[in-house]
Amino acid sequence: MGILEVKNVGKRFGGLQALSEVNLSVKENSVHAIIGPNGAGKSTLLNCLVGKLIPDTGSVMFDGQSVLGRAPYEINQMGISRVFQTPEIFGDLTVLENMMIPCFAKRDGAFELNAIPSVFSQKDILEKAENMLEEMNMADKRHMHAAAMSRGDKRRLEIGMCLSQEPRLLLLDEPTAGMARADTNNTIDLLKQISDERDITIAIIEHDMHVVFSLANRITVLAQGTPLVEDDPENIRGNPKVREAYLGESA
Ligand SMILES: Nc1ncnc2c1ncn2[C@@H]1O[C@H](COP(=O)(O)OP(=O)(O)O)[C@@H](O)[C@H]1O
Numbered sequence: 451m452g453i454l455e456v457k458n459v460g461k462r463f464g465g466l467q468a469l470s471e472v473n474l475s476v477k478e479n480s481v482h483a484i485i486g487p488n489g490a491g492k493s494t495l496l497n498c499l500v501g502k503l504i505p506d507t508g509s510v511m512f513d514g515q516s517v518l519g520r521a522p523y524e525i526n527q528m529g530i531s532r533v534f535q536t537p538e539i540f541g542d543l544t545v546l547e548n549m550m551i552p553c554f555a556k557r558d559g560a561f562e563l564n565a566i567p568s569v570f571s572q573k574d575i576l577e578k579a580e581n582m583l584e585e586m587n588m589a590d591k592r593h594m595h596a597a598a599m600s601r602g603d604k605r606r607l608e609i610g611m612c613l614s615q616e617p618r619l620l621l622l623d624e625p626t627a628g629m630a631r632a633d634t635n636n637t638i639d640l641l642k643q644i645s646d647e648r649d650i651t652i653a654i655i656e657h658d659m660h661v662v663f664s665l666a667n668r669i670t671v672l673a674q675g676t677p678l679v680e681d682d683p684e685n686i687r688g689n690p691k692v693r694e695a696y697l698g699e700s701a
């Protein structure tokens with residue numbers, strides 16, 4: 451049994467069957483990549499795992515408990531954190547202020563935006579945020595406006611914000627999309643380090659094969675909303691079915 455078990459998940463948007471009969475088992479402490487061409491249903495699947503979408507059929511169990519029908523913040527409290535395709539940080543706040551917000555949410559649960567000023571005056575939250583920035587190697591950037599950072603550093607901050615919630619499962623949707631090679635490699639190194647040093651499972655949705663083969667120890671290939679194959683990386687490379695799914699794409 452994996453820490454995350456997806457069984458027979460289906461999701462339809464109007465006339466489009468975006469997902470059908472999706473089965474997925476993510477082993478604890480693994481780095482599991484979900485890959486597939488554009489429109490394969492990767493983001494839809496991820497949204498079903500984090501409470502943003504409710505599938506029409508099937509089940510999603512995290513550590514033996516169903517995530518379906520729970521609000522995103524409840525799923526977060528169960529130990530699942532996610533990084534979206536576009537970084538979700540407050541550009542007008544400093545790096546340190548951004549980091550303080552999830553540290554506060556972890557302690558006090560959901561918070562209102564108008565509570566933000568009071569968050570910044572709390573000493574234990576400040577300390578926790580400073581420590582996390584240290585761990586992310588971002589201490590020198592703590593007074594920078596988040597919007598002024600490079601894409602790679604925004605991503606690093608966002609991943610750190612997720613880790614401050616001490617998740618057991620970290621989900622990432624194409625975390626290197628649109629990045630320059632140097633930023634991509636930076637993100638790969640960070641995720642490798644997190645996987646090596648922490649008791650954490652990583653599920654990563656990815657389009658870039660360089661990222662996939664640098665990180666994953668298990669891969670599920672999704673095509674037209676359904677898993678084509680799930681295997682170890684060495685068996686995915688050169689698999690003719692996988693090549694066919696990507697035909698016409700520069701994967
Ligand atoms: N909210 C939605 N309403 C209608 N169609 C959607 C919606 N979200 C995704 N789709 C469609 O579902 C399919 C899968 O999309 P998505 O999960 O975003 O694919 P991927 O992330 O693999 O590129 C696509 O054809 C997309 O256009």
Ligand SMILES: [Mg+2]
Nearest residue numbers: 492493494623
């Ligand atoms: Mg997507």
